[in-house]
Amino acid sequence: MRVPSVLADADVVARRNITKIKRVPDLLVFTTLQPIMFVLLFSYVFGGAIGSALGSGSGAGEAYREFLMAGIFAQTVIFGATITGSALAEDVKKGIIDRFRSLPMAPSAVLAGRTLSDVVNNVIVLVVMSLTGLAVGWRIRSGFVDAVIGYVVLLAFAYAVSWIMAWVGMLVRSPEVFNNASFIVIFPLTFIAITFVPLDTLPAPLQRFAEWNPVSSVTQAAREQFGNVIPGTPEPAAWPLQNPVLYTLLWAVVILAVFIPLANLQYRRSTSR
Amino acid sequence: MTDAITASGLVKRYGDVVALAGVDLSVPSGTVLGLLGPNGAGKTTVVRILSTLLRPDRGSATVAGVDVLADPREVRRRIGLSGQYAAVDEYLTGFENLQMIGRLYHLGRPRARERARELLAAFRLEDAADRPARTYSGGMRRRLDLAGALVANPPVLFLDEPTTGLDPRSRIEMWEVIQNLVKAGTTLLLTTQYLEEADVLADTIVVIDHGRVIARGTADELKAQVGGERLEVTVSDGDRLADAVDVLAPVAAGEASTEPHRRAMTLPVVGGASALVDALRRLDAAGIEVDDVGLRRPTLDDVFLTLTGRPAEDADDQEVA
Numbered sequence: 203m204r205v206p207s208v209l210a211d212a213d214v215v216a217r218r219n220i221t222k223i224k225r226v227p228d229l230l231v232f233t234t235l236q237p238i239m240f241v242l243l244f245s246y247v248f249g250g251a252i253g254s255a256l257g258s259g260s261g262a263g264e265a266y267r268e269f270l271m272a273g274i275f276a277q278t279v280i281f282g283a284t285i286t287g288s289a290l291a292e293d294v295k296k297g298i299i300d301r302f303r304s305l306p307m308a309p310s311a312v313l314a315g316r317t318l319s320d321v322v323n324n325v326i327v328l329v330v331m332s333l334t335g336l337a338v339g340w341r342i343r344s345g346f347v348d349a350v351i352g353y354v355v356l357l358a359f360a361y362a363v364s365w366i367m368a369w370v371g372m373l374v375r376s377p378e379v380f381n382n383a384s385f386i387v388i389f390p391l392t393f394i395a396i397t398f399v400p401l402d403t404l405p406a407p408l409q410r411f412a413e414w415n416p417v418s419s420v421t422q423a424a425r426e427q428f429g430n431v432i433p434g435t436p437e438p439a440a441w442p443l444q445n446p447v448l449y450t451l452l453w454a455v456v457i458l459a460v461f462i463p464l465a466n467l468q469y470r471r472s473t474s475r
Numbered sequence: 476m477t478d479a480i481t482a483s484g485l486v487k488r489y490g491d492v493v494a495l496a497g498v499d500l501s502v503p504s505g506t507v508l509g510l511l512g513p514n515g516a517g518k519t520t521v522v523r524i525l526s527t528l529l530r531p532d533r534g535s536a537t538v539a540g541v542d543v544l545a546d547p548r549e550v551r552r553r554i555g556l557s558g559q560y561a562a563v564d565e566y567l568t569g570f571e572n573l574q575m576i577g578r579l580y581h582l583g584r585p586r587a588r589e590r591a592r593e594l595l596a597a598f599r600l601e602d603a604a605d606r607p608a609r610t611y612s613g614g615m616r617r618r619l620d621l622a623g624a625l626v627a628n629p630p631v632l633f634l635d636e637p638t639t640g641l642d643p644r645s646r647i648e649m650w651e652v653i654q655n656l657v658k659a660g661t662t663l664l665l666t667t668q669y670l671e672e673a674d675v676l677a678d679t680i681v682v683i684d685h686g687r688v689i690a691r692g693t694a695d696e697l698k699a700q701v702g703g704e705r706l707e708v709t710v711s712d713g714d715r716l717a718d719a720v721d722v723l724a725p726v727a728a729g730e731a732s733t734e735p736h737r738r739a740m741t742l743p744v745v746g747g748a749s750a751l752v753d754a755l756r757r758l759d760a761a762g763i764e765v766d767d768v769g770l771r772r773p774t775l776d777d778v779f780l781t782l783t784g785r786p787a788e789d790a791d792d793q794e795v796a
Contacts (some may be wrong), residue, residue: 297562306551307579
């Protein structure tokens with residue numbers, strides 16, 4: 203298969219998916235409303251309590267909002283990545299994948315197009331979240347390049363997670379089952395991490411988990427790149443959190459290496475019933 | 476005439492369930508094969524194998540001269556597939572659906588657009604062309620799905636239960652569309668559980684049940700297996716029923732049966748309409764008045780019942796993949 207043809211086919215599939223974002227804006231609205239709700243609830247409900255734990259004394263709420271945004275970004279793009287799985291499960295169920303598979307197109311283009319369009323979706327969501335953050339007092343305190351790297355790391359990690367979701371979505375073949383299953387896995391993963399609370403407030407076993415959890419590293423990467431590390435926070439002891447960008451990208455590469463082949467294999471096997 | 480589709484010894488198992496137990500088929504170019512069977516008979520599995528969606532455990536097949544197992548991609552260039560459910564994207568308009576498929580057939584952007592317009596016109600979807608497909612009726616979706624299968628003008632077409640779930644009017648419209656395609660020379664393999672549909676559309680019918688071919692032939696040949704035509708006569712005066720049986724004895728090709736409470740008799744005949752005319756003359760000459768008389772040919776329902784020992788609709792097995 204010639205590479206240009208794969209790209210052309212993937213482009214056609216991605217455009218189809220993006221058309222859906224335009225035609226059914228509810229989907230985008232709800233994927234962004236939930237994190238906006240989290241920003242508001244967390245900052246104003248837990249802000250006082252957790253903010254004091256951050257040790258910044260006065261302005262605890264402000265400090266927490268600064269701390270929180272990177273965690274919300276990480277959680278949001280990971281949830282955004284689940285769209286890949288539910289959309290593919292839906293396509294399998296409705297016979298659209300059968301139609302694609304009966305066409306002389308590049309087989310890998312369907313998944314490539316899907317995951318690419320979900321990056322577009324995540325970019326839109328990140329813009330909305332950043333604006334929300336700005337509204338509650340969050341600021342990027344680093345340079346332009348650092349900030350861009352922060353966003354790229356978030357998107358790259360989410361892109362890798364998309365491929366896990368692609369595989370699972372085609373395996374379960376039911377959008378409802380997929381949504382419930384992914385929620386049960388992703389919720390603990392995004393909470394047992396340094397997304398919403400400082401590491402030292404967790405019980406010891408959870409601290410070990412959180413230190414190696416890539417959700418922590420992607421959060422830490424964003425926090426550092428945006429210049430949101432609260433002054434006086436102790437230097438992290440674990441290697442992944444000392445090298446969050448590297449550790450996160452390593453995860454992304456490993457996930458892609460495993461799940462791109464798995465998802466493509468599943469695509470070739472998948473049938474609607 | 477060459478065969479556009481051949482299959483030999485197709486076997487497919489799902490665990491312990493045998494979906495296909497060795498199916499052989501051949502469809503001459505430009506003809507229509509009706510694959511008839513109840514739910515769970517294995518019809519869809521045959522279509523999935525021939526359209527490269529599924530690999531058989533054993534057996535081989537060619538479509539448009541290309542080996543399905545060795546070169547699935549080349550097969551995909553030459554076929555159109557329309558499934559049981561309309562596989563259209565609900566959020567795209569009719570035009571966008573067809574244009575997308577055209578581009579995935581690599582027609583090129585301008586040609587894909589042009590082809591989409593042509594098909595929308597041919598399938599009377601022009602007015603709905605720019606509406607999302609989720610606003611379409613069931614019949615419109617099916618037509619759009621069928622149009623999708625025709626984007627690349629494929630020489631071989633697979634239609635898996637193209638009218639299941641359609642109301643009678645949409646079904647007849649769909650039949651007309653399919654008949655026009657066939658006139659244009661497309662080879663068609665059609666699955667159906669409606670006997671009438673196979674009768675109307677197919678040149679040759681293959682009846683499958685539990686993954687095996689249990690009969691094949693033209694609709695007329697299959698009906699002949701069950702027996703020829705029957706003459707049904709209802710006399711006005713029930714007392715003369717026995718006389719009528721005697722009078723018609725020379726016309727009958729076999730034993731007549733009577734239903735005295737309905738004042739009716741049925742007798743096997745040969746010769747169709749001329750037997751009917753002959754019978755009427757004899758009844759008239761004998762002064763026997765009739766309320767109703769008709770020539771009934773066996774239906775495919777009779778065929779199915781004879782072959783499987785049960786009516787087609789009774790099969791309760793679940794369709795396997």
